[in-house]
Amino acid sequence: MIAALCLIATAHAQTNMLWLNDSCNVRIASATLYSDLPLKDATEKVIEQEIAAWSVDFKVAKSPKGANFRIKLDKNANLGAEGYMLMPNDNRGYTIVAETPAGALYGTYAMLRNINTAASMDMNPQKPAFQVRILNHWDNPDGSVERGYAGRSIWFADGKINFRSDIETYARANASVGINGTVIDNVNADPKVLSSEMLKDIKTVADRLRPYNIKVYLAVNFSSPAALGGLKTSDPLDKDVIDWWQKKVDEIYALIPDFGGFLVKANSEGLPGPMDFGRTHADGANMLAKALKPHNGIVMWRAFVYNPQGGDRAKQAYYEFMPLDGKFDDNVIIQIKNGPVDFQPREPFSPLFGAMKNTQTMAELQITQEYLGYSDHLCYLGTMWKEFMDYPSFHNGKSVVETTLNQKLTAFSAVANTGTMKNWCGYVMAQSNWYAFGRLAWNPNLSARAIAKEWVMQTITKDEKAVNTICDIMMQSREAVTDYMTPLGLHHLMGWSDHWGPEPWTDIPGAREDWLPRYYHKADKIGLGFNRSSKNGGSNAVEQYQEPLRTMYDDPQLCPKELVLWFHHLPWDYYFNDGKTLWQSLNDHYNGGVEQVIKFQKTWQSLKGSVPESIFKEVESKLQVQLDEAQWWRDGCMLYFQTFSNMPLSFTPKYTLEQCKAKLRTKAYVDRQKD
């Protein structure tokens, strides 16, 4: 028997409820819930509220008889701490089986998703792939958000916790896609987040998130003992330092018994770390891990490290961390960005994945579109993440994401895109990336398309044709952005002061060379691209990959064309097998990206009437901005490269190079952090 609920179509109300129930357009006519959970359990309350919010008529029953919704706790169901199983029941409704309230909660959201997307019921046991499924907020105590394009921080304001935020909606959204952790402060961490005053307020946040099975974590500054505690050092082997951390950790757990742990950016981009005291990353991470261990807390230690003297930046994390393999405590996990440089539109996967055989590792993705058009460009990241996750690593024949799964501790993280703007992410389409991250953290085997479809059906429309049309746009959107920004393996061409527009020409006197675009594109009279091959003076970054990838990437004929300038410096008149020169290919990709945006615009117009008017207008207006900025990127990059190639463009630019530069200078960084 399959659940057969009476559903009622309702008018769509565009609110700030993300993909949650009141932004969709069906309601359950009548819901009766019988639950094995204690009636006072906070999570039970959430479950009741969710089903009630979805129903025209809702009541809690005292016996299972006649209840079309049933929460069944079964300690022997082999579903683990967070798993669940959906089943049809005798009353034409759903029974949710779980071992824990958390499992029941995830089952409830799965059921609502199931109803809302008209999917057939999957009656297999469902367990999350990763234990820790976590957002990283780069929010600062002053209320600003680093790389935030959706207003101010939802966590902080004026040096304190921001209590005006709608934390419950945030928590519902996360729980609905399975996210169970949040780092509320920036990895460029302010020591003051560990102050006793702040911790007391953070306790309130943790209390509000707890019913949704979401743990709070903090990013901490490695110099906190000195900067906050007044010690004369923060050396991780110093006894006073060790004591300071232990006491601080104990203080936290006294307030927040289920506190998750620390996220640390150390010895990276000017941040302090153990190497300041002649110690290693392992010394630093393990010192913190030992303090957290008695409380079951963890340390997420970032591998995003590079220094100006270290040679090819793409190789440095591997060089710095590989010698430490096996030296980390078992509650430490190394957090590695998906690519070896920095969240670019397309990178090869970081070679650290799978390479550290005796160290726990986790991926760090970026939901916020730092290098992908901010909250102005439609860029669905499900495709990008799946490309990364499914890529064969050739470490034990596993995909990249699989290399992070067979561990005692497993985790999957992403930098959030939330802010105080009413729509949370600055753009309705940007919400899809938050949604997709959560779904993939729970189940990495879901397809990007299937996730897009779920999100569209819960957020925008259930009209089948419109759903498919919107999914088509989403699926091709990331490639379009890559094409007009950094095709063929180009990377890091963005502006210096913000990462919005093109600035391949930047020259900042005295600046770190590896922060300048020219370090990456290496345009010259001969050609373009970073020689990371083993030949002709290349940096030999290819050696960090397993065979057959090493040999493939090392040979421009075998290297995937979409990555070729990542690994090779090719002449402008280099011919690919399709008979096109590098120059022609650049023209075609840059202009093709622009053409694709124009196509998206046309396609979007066809949806008028099939999607809520407010969303129609929002996307229509954003696509116009995206088109202009796509043209700006295309023209800026191609006209600049032309100064080296001296070859003709095969499209008509909208801007001159001078206009592109002026646009960057005069198009002041609009403060998107305003509410």
Place this chain on the structure above:
Amino acid sequence: MIAALCLIATAHAQTNMLWLNDSCNVRIASATLYSDLPLKDATEKVIEQEIAAWSVDFKVAKSPKGANFRIKLDKNANLGAEGYMLMPNDNRGYTIVAETPAGALYGTYAMLRNINTAASMDMNPQKPAFQVRILNHWDNPDGSVERGYAGRSIWFADGKINFRSDIETYARANASVGINGTVIDNVNADPKVLSSEMLKDIKTVADRLRPYNIKVYLAVNFSSPAALGGLKTSDPLDKDVIDWWQKKVDEIYALIPDFGGFLVKANSEGLPGPMDFGRTHADGANMLAKALKPHNGIVMWRAFVYNPQGGDRAKQAYYEFMPLDGKFDDNVIIQIKNGPVDFQPREPFSPLFGAMKNTQTMAELQITQEYLGYSDHLCYLGTMWKEFMDYPSFHNGKSVVETTLNQKLTAFSAVANTGTMKNWCGYVMAQSNWYAFGRLAWNPNLSARAIAKEWVMQTITKDEKAVNTICDIMMQSREAVTDYMTPLGLHHLMGWSDHWGPEPWTDIPGAREDWLPRYYHKADKIGLGFNRSSKNGGSNAVEQYQEPLRTMYDDPQLCPKELVLWFHHLPWDYYFNDGKTLWQSLNDHYNGGVEQVIKFQKTWQSLKGSVPESIFKEVESKLQVQLDEAQWWRDGCMLYFQTFSNMPLSFTPKYTLEQCKAKLRTKAYVDRQKD
């Protein structure tokens, strides 16, 4: 000092002289030749004629003094039997150094090319990469040409040698690009070519080709002893058979002392061979080789074998020949088609290259456009051949072409596209492929673009802008054809009776399955493509490749997209990393190929006035035919695939599926073999 000749621009005369001198537009004002060669030497006469034909005023000098052209024989120049070296001389002209008349001849053509393409003089010693640089004519004694699209045979008419042909122009054309051998009859060989009457006439052909350093070879029917000699068997181990061949070979050499040898297609597509008698390819080839050996003749034995019961056709040559590695005599060379199936628009290289470590091998290319639009489509093959030749084989780290070079006997062959039509190849643009083959056989390191440029400057125009424009079209032409015929690794979709149009739907009752397109495309409700991977019941053809190619091809995510359907059966809604489904990619490639032809048409129009009017009109008219047939291919294939995918087209077809089928039936095969 660099040669500085006085050159005179002349009017262009469009004749049947191919890329030879009188179709170009400069002349040497005054040429005086002093040569070390004996005045009566036949090759010396050719040299004189060539320089004279290029000059307004020409004379032979009795001393080097004042001669601006000098042929200098130097036995100690270390240039080998065919090499040469160009040098400027004191009289502002060229000195050609060689050890032999043949070397002097090649030096002369190189010099003329040098002058005619305004290239800077390369003063390095030049030697051919391959010893045997040979055309295979698929010409039948009745005067027909298998896969010929340029009229009737230049070699045969009505069962005899065709003495009306302009053999000298043919010989000049070949010698000018370095070709030094020709197999004048079809590999599907008629035993009668070995008749004494025919051999006497072939002697005349050989005599006429000899001054141009071109040897005659013959394709022979393995059953000749029985079919022609009247023996009761053609068993290669039978004493009478051995005697018969020995006598026949002796008879040939008595007439043609420099006869090159035999080309044999055996046990392939119904042709007889040693396996008919329970013998191996090695038994058959070595028997012939032993008869030829005393005369320095060679055997080119084709690896193009497959049988209906042998499993995946792409694997069979490898399976049949690998066990024989090391068993062939040293004057036997195995002739292998570039790809494992049959001269398709794009194939991976044949895995036999490099695999036979103890057997001499050579490549067989196809100049005639059997699967590439006949003589109607502009399709420059330099790019395709370079893709093949330069592809890393991973046998000792060598490129595919290099695997055929480090041998006692080296050779490079291609199926010719010549016929009795006035322009030789049925299309001026098709001449470029004959030219390119010769140039690559001499020097595989030349680029496709450089060769195209040479050819255009000698054949069409010297106007720099026009030269570049034509080269641009040529370089992208093969990818355009691949796109509208067989993109993404599709292959063998052509018509059954001729190979001109699309016929992926063919079903011929009782036909060999591996002659039907469906054997190759395997379209079904699920998807498209031939699973040659090691997984899911694939044919595991990938195992015949070396690492890293094996693993690369085996994984659809790493397999080059342009070959993916060669190695994988992918679902219609399979997503590539660019966010496009297989179906969308097919649409984009098929329609993109058509769009490219339209672009070629527009570009060609821009050349009006810059190229000879006759060529302008010929190409203009052919491009119109090509566009129509590109649309036919696109529509026929996509509408047929749509019957499986049930997905919408993203372009507007010109034809219905029924019209495509009718076009194939009613568009009678125009007899392109008429003169």
